[in-house]
Amino acid sequence: MALAGIFLMLFLVFHLATNLLMLAGDGGAAFGNAVEFLTTNPAVKIMEYVLFAGFLIHILLGVALQWQNYRARPVKYHKALKTETSRFSRFMFHTGVIIFIFLVIHLVNFFFVKLGWVSIPGEAGEVADRYDFFGMAEVMFSNAWYVAGYILAFVFLGFHLKHAFQSSFQSLGLNHTRYTPAIKVIGTIYALAISVGFSVIPLYFYFIH
Amino acid sequence: MDFTLKIWRQEHAKAKGGFKTYPLKDVSPEMSFLEMLDYLNMQLIEGGDVPVTFEHDCREGICGTCGLYINGRPHGPMRNTTTCELHMREFTDGETIVIEPWRASAFPVIKDLAVDRSSFERIMHAGGFISTNTGCAPEANSSPISKHISDKAFDAAACIGCGACVAACKNSSAMLFAAAKIAQYAMIPQGKVEGKERVDQMVQQMDAEGFGFCSNTYGCEFDCPKGISVDFIALMNREFFSAKVCSQKRQ
Numbered sequence: 001m002a003l004a005g006i007f008l009m010l011f012l013v014f015h016l017a018t019n020l021l022m023l024a025g026d027g028g029a030a031f032g033n034a035v036e037f038l039t040t041n042p043a044v045k046i047m048e049y050v051l052f053a054g055f056l057i058h059i060l061l062g063v064a065l066q067w068q069n070y071r072a073r074p075v076k077y078h079k080a081l082k083t084e085t086s087r088f089s090r091f092m093f094h095t096g097v098i099i100f101i102f103l104v105i106h107l108v109n110f111f112f113v114k115l116g117w118v119s120i121p122g123e124a125g126e127v128a129d130r131y132d133f134f135g136m137a138e139v140m141f142s143n144a145w146y147v148a149g150y151i152l153a154f155v156f157l158g159f160h161l162k163h164a165f166q167s168s169f170q171s172l173g174l175n176h177t178r179y180t181p182a183i184k185v186i187g188t189i190y191a192l193a194i195s196v197g198f199s200v201i202p203l204y205f206y207f208i209h
Numbered sequence: 210m211d212f213t214l215k216i217w218r219q220e221h222a223k224a225k226g227g228f229k230t231y232p233l234k235d236v237s238p239e240m241s242f243l244e245m246l247d248y249l250n251m252q253l254i255e256g257g258d259v260p261v262t263f264e265h266d267c268r269e270g271i272c273g274t275c276g277l278y279i280n281g282r283p284h285g286p287m288r289n290t291t292t293c294e295l296h297m298r299e300f301t302d303g304e305t306i307v308i309e310p311w312r313a314s315a316f317p318v319i320k321d322l323a324v325d326r327s328s329f330e331r332i333m334h335a336g337g338f339i340s341t342n343t344g345c346a347p348e349a350n351s352s353p354i355s356k357h358i359s360d361k362a363f364d365a366a367a368c369i370g371c372g373a374c375v376a377a378c379k380n381s382s383a384m385l386f387a388a389a390k391i392a393q394y395a396m397i398p399q400g401k402v403e404g405k406e407r408v409d410q411m412v413q414q415m416d417a418e419g420f421g422f423c424s425n426t427y428g429c430e431f432d433c434p435k436g437i438s439v440d441f442i443a444l445m446n447r448e449f450f451s452a453k454v455c456s457q458k459r460q
Contacts, residue, residue, distance in 0.1 A: 065422045069380035072421030074314050078217075078228065079281035079307045081379065081428065089426040090379060167425040173447030175440050 001065065002171035004058035005164055009190070011051055012161075016197045023204055028134030035133055039114070059100060066093045088163040095160040102153035110136060141205035151199045158195030165190055210236045210297060213305040214249065216261055219318050222325075226318065228307075238298035242285065243268060243275060245297050262321040268293040270434065273369030276376070277322055278309040283373035283432045291371065291434040311372050313381035315418045326372050328418040329386060333370075335414035336407035337390045339399050352398050365392035367435040377432035380421030385429035387415045388445035389437045395448050405452040412449055 021031040038044050112118040120127045122139035165187030211234045219226030250260035266274035270291040277292045279285035285295045316324040368389035394400025430439045
Protein backbone atom coordinates (compact mmCIF):
# COMPACT_ATOMS: atom_id res chain seq x y z
CA MET A 1 0.00 0.00 0.00
CA ALA A 2 2.70 2.45 1.10
CA LEU A 3 5.13 1.50 -1.68
CA ALA A 4 2.46 1.79 -4.38
CA GLY A 5 1.38 5.07 -2.79
CA ILE A 6 4.91 6.50 -2.87
CA PHE A 7 5.22 5.49 -6.52
CA LEU A 8 1.93 7.28 -7.29
CA MET A 9 3.07 10.34 -5.34
CA LEU A 10 6.22 10.51 -7.49
CA PHE A 11 4.07 10.14 -10.59
CA LEU A 12 1.92 13.08 -9.49
CA VAL A 13 5.02 15.31 -9.29
CA PHE A 14 6.03 14.28 -12.80
CA HIS A 15 2.50 14.72 -14.15
CA LEU A 16 2.18 18.17 -12.54
CA ALA A 17 5.55 19.30 -13.90
CA THR A 18 4.46 18.30 -17.43
CA ASN A 19 1.04 19.92 -17.08
CA LEU A 20 2.49 23.20 -15.82
CA LEU A 21 4.20 23.57 -19.21
CA MET A 22 0.71 24.47 -20.47
CA LEU A 23 1.04 27.75 -18.58
CA ALA A 24 4.21 28.75 -20.52
CA GLY A 25 2.15 31.15 -22.65
CA ASP A 26 3.51 29.75 -25.91
CA GLY A 27 0.21 28.32 -27.14
CA GLY A 28 1.11 24.88 -25.85
CA ALA A 29 4.34 24.48 -27.86
CA ALA A 30 6.53 23.42 -24.90
CA PHE A 31 3.74 21.18 -23.58
CA GLY A 32 3.31 19.71 -27.08
CA ASN A 33 7.01 18.81 -27.19
CA ALA A 34 6.74 17.09 -23.81
CA VAL A 35 3.63 15.20 -24.98
CA GLU A 36 5.42 14.11 -28.15
CA PHE A 37 8.33 12.77 -26.12
CA LEU A 38 6.02 10.99 -23.68
CA THR A 39 3.88 9.40 -26.39
CA THR A 40 6.77 8.22 -28.55
CA ASN A 41 9.47 7.15 -26.08
CA PRO A 42 9.43 3.35 -25.59
CA ALA A 43 10.67 3.63 -21.97
CA VAL A 44 7.67 5.82 -21.16
CA LYS A 45 5.43 3.19 -22.75
CA ILE A 46 6.79 0.57 -20.35
CA MET A 47 6.37 2.98 -17.43
CA GLU A 48 2.75 3.44 -18.44
CA TYR A 49 2.11 -0.25 -17.69
CA VAL A 50 4.02 0.04 -14.40
CA LEU A 51 1.89 3.06 -13.55
CA PHE A 52 -1.33 1.15 -14.21
CA ALA A 53 -0.02 -1.68 -12.04
CA GLY A 54 0.74 0.89 -9.31
CA PHE A 55 -2.79 2.27 -9.46
CA LEU A 56 -4.30 -1.21 -9.51
CA ILE A 57 -2.25 -2.46 -6.54
CA HIS A 58 -3.00 0.68 -4.53
CA ILE A 59 -6.75 0.54 -5.27
CA LEU A 60 -7.13 -3.21 -4.71
CA LEU A 61 -5.16 -3.12 -1.45
CA GLY A 62 -7.22 -0.12 -0.32
CA VAL A 63 -10.47 -2.01 -0.95
CA ALA A 64 -9.14 -5.19 0.73
CA LEU A 65 -7.97 -3.15 3.73
CA GLN A 66 -11.33 -1.43 4.05
CA TRP A 67 -13.18 -4.74 3.78
CA GLN A 68 -11.09 -6.42 6.50
CA ASN A 69 -11.43 -3.35 8.72
CA TYR A 70 -15.19 -3.39 8.24
CA ARG A 71 -15.32 -7.07 9.19
CA ALA A 72 -13.10 -6.50 12.23
CA ARG A 73 -15.91 -4.62 14.01
CA PRO A 74 -19.21 -6.36 13.16
CA VAL A 75 -21.13 -4.63 15.99
CA LYS A 76 -20.61 -0.87 15.85
CA TYR A 77 -20.51 1.43 18.87
CA HIS A 78 -23.72 3.14 19.93
CA LYS A 79 -21.75 6.28 20.80
CA ALA A 80 -19.43 7.25 17.98
CA LEU A 81 -15.72 7.36 18.83
CA LYS A 82 -14.71 10.71 20.28
CA THR A 83 -11.17 11.05 19.13
CA GLU A 84 -8.85 13.89 18.32
CA THR A 85 -7.09 12.16 15.47
CA SER A 86 -6.71 13.90 12.12
CA ARG A 87 -9.82 13.96 9.92
CA PHE A 88 -7.62 13.41 6.86
CA SER A 89 -6.54 10.05 8.26
CA ARG A 90 -10.05 8.92 9.20
CA PHE A 91 -11.53 9.46 5.75
CA MET A 92 -8.79 7.99 3.54
CA PHE A 93 -11.12 5.45 1.93
CA HIS A 94 -13.78 8.07 1.26
CA THR A 95 -11.34 10.51 -0.34
CA GLY A 96 -9.87 7.52 -2.18
CA VAL A 97 -13.26 6.70 -3.72
CA ILE A 98 -13.71 10.32 -4.86
CA ILE A 99 -10.23 10.28 -6.42
CA PHE A 100 -11.02 6.97 -8.13
CA ILE A 101 -14.19 8.45 -9.68
CA PHE A 102 -12.14 11.43 -10.85
CA LEU A 103 -9.49 9.08 -12.24
CA VAL A 104 -12.07 7.22 -14.34
CA ILE A 105 -13.50 10.51 -15.73
CA HIS A 106 -9.97 11.79 -16.31
CA LEU A 107 -8.98 8.65 -18.24
CA VAL A 108 -12.15 8.82 -20.37
CA ASN A 109 -11.60 12.52 -21.12
CA PHE A 110 -7.94 12.37 -22.03
CA PHE A 111 -6.27 8.94 -22.06
CA PHE A 112 -9.08 7.10 -23.87
CA VAL A 113 -9.13 9.86 -26.49
CA LYS A 114 -5.44 9.21 -27.11
CA LEU A 115 -6.14 5.50 -27.51
CA GLY A 116 -8.97 6.30 -29.92
CA TRP A 117 -11.61 4.66 -27.69
CA VAL A 118 -13.44 7.94 -27.21
CA SER A 119 -14.06 10.55 -29.89
CA ILE A 120 -12.13 13.82 -29.80
CA PRO A 121 -14.05 16.43 -27.76
CA GLY A 122 -15.25 19.86 -28.98
CA GLU A 123 -16.34 21.16 -32.36
CA ALA A 124 -14.54 20.03 -35.51
CA GLY A 125 -11.15 21.71 -35.76
CA GLU A 126 -10.96 22.80 -32.10
CA VAL A 127 -8.69 19.89 -31.21
CA ALA A 128 -6.06 19.10 -33.84
CA ASP A 129 -5.74 15.34 -33.26
CA ARG A 130 -5.96 12.75 -30.49
CA TYR A 131 -2.55 13.78 -29.17
CA ASP A 132 -3.51 17.48 -28.88
CA PHE A 133 -4.00 17.49 -25.10
CA PHE A 134 -3.58 21.28 -25.01
CA GLY A 135 -6.57 21.63 -27.36
CA MET A 136 -8.55 19.13 -25.27
CA ALA A 137 -7.75 21.10 -22.09
CA GLU A 138 -8.95 24.29 -23.83
CA VAL A 139 -12.27 22.62 -24.68
CA MET A 140 -12.77 20.90 -21.32
CA PHE A 141 -11.77 23.84 -19.16
CA SER A 142 -14.10 26.27 -20.94
CA ASN A 143 -16.92 24.57 -19.02
CA ALA A 144 -17.34 26.10 -15.53
CA TRP A 145 -18.85 22.92 -14.07
CA TYR A 146 -15.96 20.82 -15.35
CA VAL A 147 -13.49 23.31 -13.85
CA ALA A 148 -15.31 23.25 -10.48
CA GLY A 149 -15.45 19.44 -10.43
CA TYR A 150 -11.79 19.19 -11.43
CA ILE A 151 -10.68 21.53 -8.64
CA LEU A 152 -12.91 19.79 -6.08
CA ALA A 153 -11.30 16.45 -6.97
CA PHE A 154 -7.87 17.97 -6.31
CA VAL A 155 -9.01 19.38 -2.97
CA PHE A 156 -9.90 15.81 -1.95
CA LEU A 157 -6.63 14.53 -3.40
CA GLY A 158 -4.88 17.12 -1.21
CA PHE A 159 -6.70 15.76 1.86
CA HIS A 160 -5.71 12.22 0.83
CA LEU A 161 -2.06 13.16 0.32
CA LYS A 162 -1.84 15.16 3.55
CA HIS A 163 -2.18 11.90 5.48
CA ALA A 164 -0.70 9.61 2.84
CA PHE A 165 2.75 11.19 2.74
CA GLN A 166 3.67 10.80 6.40
CA SER A 167 1.64 7.58 6.72
CA SER A 168 3.72 5.86 4.03
CA PHE A 169 6.90 6.58 5.99
CA GLN A 170 5.32 5.21 9.19
CA SER A 171 4.15 2.05 7.36
CA LEU A 172 7.65 1.42 6.06
CA GLY A 173 9.01 1.86 9.56
CA LEU A 174 10.84 5.06 8.65
CA ASN A 175 10.24 6.89 11.88
CA HIS A 176 12.84 8.99 13.62
CA THR A 177 12.61 11.56 16.39
CA ARG A 178 14.77 13.93 14.35
CA TYR A 179 13.26 13.50 10.87
CA THR A 180 9.58 12.59 11.39
CA PRO A 181 8.48 16.17 12.26
CA ALA A 182 10.18 17.36 9.04
CA ILE A 183 8.47 14.57 7.05
CA LYS A 184 5.09 15.76 8.34
CA VAL A 185 5.82 19.36 7.29
CA ILE A 186 7.07 18.25 3.86
CA GLY A 187 3.94 16.10 3.48
CA THR A 188 1.69 19.10 4.11
CA ILE A 189 3.66 21.24 1.64
CA TYR A 190 3.58 18.43 -0.94
CA ALA A 191 -0.21 17.94 -0.57
CA LEU A 192 -0.78 21.67 -0.89
CA ALA A 193 1.57 21.99 -3.89
CA ILE A 194 -0.12 19.15 -5.78
CA SER A 195 -3.61 20.41 -4.98
CA VAL A 196 -2.89 24.05 -5.87
CA GLY A 197 -0.59 23.19 -8.79
CA PHE A 198 -3.19 21.09 -10.61
CA SER A 199 -6.01 23.53 -9.76
CA VAL A 200 -4.17 26.51 -11.29
CA ILE A 201 -4.33 24.92 -14.76
CA PRO A 202 -8.15 24.87 -15.25
CA LEU A 203 -8.37 28.34 -13.68
CA TYR A 204 -5.77 29.61 -16.19
CA PHE A 205 -7.73 28.17 -19.12
CA TYR A 206 -11.10 29.43 -17.85
CA PHE A 207 -10.12 32.98 -16.84
CA ILE A 208 -6.91 33.94 -18.66
CA HIS A 209 -6.27 31.87 -21.77
CA MET B 210 -24.31 13.19 42.24
CA ASP B 211 -27.10 11.63 40.19
CA PHE B 212 -26.57 9.85 36.90
CA THR B 213 -28.54 8.05 34.24
CA LEU B 214 -26.59 4.99 33.14
CA LYS B 215 -27.22 3.45 29.75
CA ILE B 216 -25.49 0.07 29.91
CA TRP B 217 -25.08 -2.70 27.32
CA ARG B 218 -26.67 -5.88 28.70
CA GLN B 219 -26.09 -9.20 26.98
CA GLU B 220 -26.91 -12.48 28.71
CA HIS B 221 -24.24 -14.57 26.99
CA ALA B 222 -22.00 -14.59 23.92
CA LYS B 223 -24.70 -15.83 21.55
CA ALA B 224 -27.55 -13.75 23.03
CA LYS B 225 -28.82 -10.58 21.40
CA GLY B 226 -27.83 -7.68 23.61
CA GLY B 227 -29.33 -4.26 24.09
CA PHE B 228 -29.09 -1.13 26.20
CA LYS B 229 -30.82 -0.86 29.55
CA THR B 230 -31.21 2.42 31.39
CA TYR B 231 -30.58 2.70 35.13
CA PRO B 232 -31.07 5.89 37.14
CA LEU B 233 -28.48 6.05 39.95
CA LYS B 234 -28.76 8.52 42.80
CA ASP B 235 -26.41 9.70 45.55
CA VAL B 236 -23.13 8.76 43.88
CA SER B 237 -20.11 10.15 45.70
CA PRO B 238 -17.79 12.21 43.47
CA GLU B 239 -14.90 10.39 45.18
CA MET B 240 -16.07 7.00 43.91
CA SER B 241 -14.08 5.39 41.15
CA PHE B 242 -16.03 4.40 38.04
CA LEU B 243 -15.88 0.75 39.07
CA GLU B 244 -17.05 1.57 42.59
CA MET B 245 -19.98 3.37 41.02
CA LEU B 246 -20.80 0.16 39.10
CA ASP B 247 -20.40 -1.85 42.36
CA TYR B 248 -22.87 0.58 43.96
CA LEU B 249 -25.31 0.03 41.07
CA ASN B 250 -24.87 -3.75 41.32
CA MET B 251 -25.62 -3.71 45.07
CA GLN B 252 -28.91 -1.99 44.29
CA LEU B 253 -29.66 -4.43 41.44
CA ILE B 254 -28.97 -7.43 43.71
CA GLU B 255 -31.13 -5.97 46.48
CA GLY B 256 -33.91 -5.45 43.95
CA GLY B 257 -33.60 -9.06 42.75
CA ASP B 258 -32.04 -8.15 39.38
CA VAL B 259 -28.99 -9.68 37.74
CA PRO B 260 -25.93 -7.47 38.41
CA VAL B 261 -23.96 -5.98 35.50
CA THR B 262 -20.93 -8.09 34.60
CA PHE B 263 -17.73 -6.08 34.14
CA GLU B 264 -14.07 -7.00 34.40
CA HIS B 265 -11.80 -5.72 37.13
CA ASP B 266 -8.85 -6.88 39.17
CA CYS B 267 -6.12 -4.66 40.62
CA ARG B 268 -8.09 -1.39 40.50
CA GLU B 269 -4.84 0.55 40.45
CA GLY B 270 -4.25 0.78 36.71
CA ILE B 271 -1.60 -1.88 36.28
CA CYS B 272 -3.31 -5.18 35.46
CA GLY B 273 -5.19 -4.25 32.27
CA THR B 274 -8.31 -6.18 33.24
CA CYS B 275 -10.78 -3.32 33.32
CA GLY B 276 -11.81 -1.60 30.15
CA LEU B 277 -15.11 0.03 29.33
CA TYR B 278 -16.12 2.20 26.43
CA ILE B 279 -17.57 5.22 28.24
CA ASN B 280 -19.39 7.97 26.35
CA GLY B 281 -17.52 7.26 23.12
CA ARG B 282 -14.05 6.91 24.68
CA PRO B 283 -12.21 3.74 25.73
CA HIS B 284 -11.53 4.13 29.48
CA GLY B 285 -13.63 7.30 29.57
CA PRO B 286 -12.95 10.99 29.16
CA MET B 287 -9.53 11.28 30.89
CA ARG B 288 -6.31 10.71 28.95
CA ASN B 289 -3.71 8.26 30.28
CA THR B 290 -6.24 6.85 32.75
CA THR B 291 -7.67 3.36 33.08
CA THR B 292 -11.38 2.84 33.86
CA CYS B 293 -10.54 1.83 37.44
CA GLU B 294 -8.64 5.07 38.02
CA LEU B 295 -11.41 7.22 36.60
CA HIS B 296 -13.46 9.03 39.24
CA MET B 297 -17.04 10.19 39.14
CA ARG B 298 -15.96 13.79 39.77
CA GLU B 299 -14.87 13.87 36.13
CA PHE B 300 -18.57 13.71 35.11
CA THR B 301 -21.23 16.35 35.57
CA ASP B 302 -24.17 15.89 37.91
CA GLY B 303 -27.25 14.62 36.08
CA GLU B 304 -25.22 13.36 33.08
CA THR B 305 -26.26 10.34 31.02
CA ILE B 306 -23.34 7.93 30.81
CA VAL B 307 -23.36 5.38 27.98
CA ILE B 308 -21.27 2.28 28.82
CA GLU B 309 -20.42 -0.26 26.12
CA PRO B 310 -18.02 -3.21 25.87
CA TRP B 311 -14.96 -3.13 23.56
CA ARG B 312 -16.22 -3.76 20.04
CA ALA B 313 -14.11 -6.01 17.79
CA SER B 314 -14.65 -9.41 16.19
CA ALA B 315 -11.43 -10.51 17.92
CA PHE B 316 -12.93 -9.46 21.29
CA PRO B 317 -16.32 -11.25 21.41
CA VAL B 318 -18.64 -10.28 24.27
CA ILE B 319 -18.81 -12.93 27.02
CA LYS B 320 -21.51 -11.21 29.07
CA ASP B 321 -22.67 -7.59 29.41
CA LEU B 322 -19.48 -5.50 29.45
CA ALA B 323 -16.97 -8.38 29.68
CA VAL B 324 -15.16 -9.35 26.49
CA ASP B 325 -12.92 -12.30 25.64
CA ARG B 326 -9.40 -10.93 25.09
CA SER B 327 -7.68 -14.30 24.77
CA SER B 328 -6.67 -13.25 21.24
CA PHE B 329 -4.05 -11.05 22.96
CA GLU B 330 -2.87 -14.07 24.95
CA ARG B 331 -2.44 -16.07 21.74
CA ILE B 332 -0.40 -13.24 20.19
CA MET B 333 1.84 -13.37 23.28
CA HIS B 334 2.13 -17.16 23.08
CA ALA B 335 3.30 -16.79 19.48
CA GLY B 336 6.49 -15.02 20.53
CA GLY B 337 6.00 -12.51 23.33
CA PHE B 338 8.77 -13.94 25.50
CA ILE B 339 12.51 -14.62 25.62
CA SER B 340 13.95 -18.12 25.98
CA THR B 341 16.52 -18.17 28.71
CA ASN B 342 17.90 -20.59 31.25
CA THR B 343 16.67 -20.19 34.77
CA GLY B 344 19.15 -20.04 37.61
CA CYS B 345 21.06 -17.31 39.37
CA ALA B 346 20.60 -13.72 38.25
CA PRO B 347 23.32 -13.05 35.65
CA GLU B 348 25.96 -10.37 36.13
CA ALA B 349 24.15 -7.14 35.18
CA ASN B 350 27.19 -5.49 33.60
CA SER B 351 27.64 -8.33 31.11
CA SER B 352 24.80 -6.89 28.97
CA PRO B 353 25.42 -3.17 28.64
CA ILE B 354 22.32 -1.20 27.59
CA SER B 355 22.23 2.56 27.28
CA LYS B 356 19.94 4.42 29.68
CA HIS B 357 18.06 5.93 26.72
CA ILE B 358 17.35 2.51 25.16
CA SER B 359 16.41 0.87 28.45
CA ASP B 360 14.00 3.73 29.15
CA LYS B 361 12.43 3.34 25.70
CA ALA B 362 12.10 -0.42 26.16
CA PHE B 363 10.46 0.22 29.50
CA ASP B 364 8.02 2.68 27.90
CA ALA B 365 6.94 -0.14 25.57
CA ALA B 366 6.77 -2.59 28.47
CA ALA B 367 4.30 -0.27 30.20
CA CYS B 368 1.57 -1.77 27.98
CA ILE B 369 -0.96 -3.51 30.24
CA GLY B 370 -2.72 -5.32 27.37
CA CYS B 371 -6.13 -3.85 28.19
CA GLY B 372 -7.21 -3.66 24.54
CA ALA B 373 -8.09 0.06 24.53
CA CYS B 374 -5.95 0.44 21.37
CA VAL B 375 -8.23 -2.01 19.55
CA ALA B 376 -11.35 -0.35 20.98
CA ALA B 377 -10.11 3.11 19.98
CA CYS B 378 -9.02 2.17 16.48
CA LYS B 379 -11.56 2.80 13.75
CA ASN B 380 -10.23 -0.39 12.13
CA SER B 381 -10.08 -2.48 15.35
CA SER B 382 -6.39 -2.99 14.73
CA ALA B 383 -4.13 -4.45 17.43
CA MET B 384 -0.95 -2.92 16.03
CA LEU B 385 -0.14 -0.80 19.09
CA PHE B 386 -0.44 -3.78 21.43
CA ALA B 387 1.67 -6.05 19.21
CA ALA B 388 4.18 -3.26 18.60
CA ALA B 389 4.63 -2.58 22.33
CA LYS B 390 5.12 -6.27 23.06
CA ILE B 391 7.60 -6.67 20.21
CA ALA B 392 9.45 -3.40 20.91
CA GLN B 393 10.04 -4.12 24.60
CA TYR B 394 12.27 -7.03 23.52
CA ALA B 395 13.53 -5.77 20.17
CA MET B 396 15.47 -2.92 21.76
CA ILE B 397 17.40 -4.90 24.35
CA PRO B 398 20.15 -7.50 23.76
CA GLN B 399 18.25 -10.32 25.49
CA GLY B 400 15.35 -9.93 23.09
CA LYS B 401 17.37 -9.47 19.91
CA VAL B 402 18.36 -13.16 19.83
CA GLU B 403 14.87 -14.33 18.81
CA GLY B 404 13.84 -10.99 17.32
CA LYS B 405 13.13 -12.08 13.75
CA GLU B 406 11.09 -15.16 14.64
CA ARG B 407 9.23 -13.17 17.27
CA VAL B 408 7.99 -10.38 15.01
CA ASP B 409 7.11 -12.78 12.21
CA GLN B 410 5.10 -15.13 14.43
CA MET B 411 3.37 -12.45 16.49
CA VAL B 412 2.28 -10.50 13.40
CA GLN B 413 1.06 -13.73 11.78
CA GLN B 414 -0.98 -14.55 14.89
CA MET B 415 -2.36 -11.01 15.08
CA ASP B 416 -3.59 -11.29 11.47
CA ALA B 417 -5.06 -14.75 12.14
CA GLU B 418 -7.11 -13.37 15.05
CA GLY B 419 -9.08 -11.13 12.68
CA PHE B 420 -8.00 -7.71 13.89
CA GLY B 421 -8.22 -4.88 11.35
CA PHE B 422 -5.27 -3.34 9.50
CA CYS B 423 -3.51 -0.21 10.68
CA SER B 424 -4.14 2.93 8.65
CA ASN B 425 -1.98 5.18 10.85
CA THR B 426 -4.86 7.18 12.27
CA TYR B 427 -3.16 7.05 15.69
CA GLY B 428 -6.42 6.82 17.66
CA CYS B 429 -4.73 4.02 19.64
CA GLU B 430 -2.06 6.35 20.99
CA PHE B 431 -4.67 8.96 21.88
CA ASP B 432 -6.70 6.54 24.02
CA CYS B 433 -3.94 4.30 25.41
CA PRO B 434 -4.11 4.58 29.21
CA LYS B 435 -0.34 4.05 29.36
CA GLY B 436 0.53 6.56 26.65
CA ILE B 437 2.27 4.00 24.41
CA SER B 438 3.67 5.81 21.38
CA VAL B 439 2.90 4.89 17.77
CA ASP B 440 6.66 5.16 17.19
CA PHE B 441 6.72 1.53 18.35
CA ILE B 442 4.45 0.61 15.41
CA ALA B 443 7.08 2.01 13.04
CA LEU B 444 9.72 0.01 14.93
CA MET B 445 7.62 -3.15 14.56
CA ASN B 446 7.17 -2.48 10.83
CA ARG B 447 10.96 -2.09 10.52
CA GLU B 448 11.53 -5.31 12.42
CA PHE B 449 8.92 -7.08 10.30
CA PHE B 450 10.48 -6.04 6.96
CA SER B 451 13.91 -6.94 8.27
CA ALA B 452 12.62 -10.38 9.37
CA LYS B 453 10.97 -10.99 5.99
CA VAL B 454 14.07 -10.01 4.02
CA CYS B 455 16.92 -11.23 6.24
CA SER B 456 15.65 -14.21 8.22
CA GLN B 457 17.06 -17.65 7.42
CA LYS B 458 14.88 -20.25 5.75
CA ARG B 459 13.59 -22.65 8.40
CA GLN B 460 14.45 -26.34 8.07
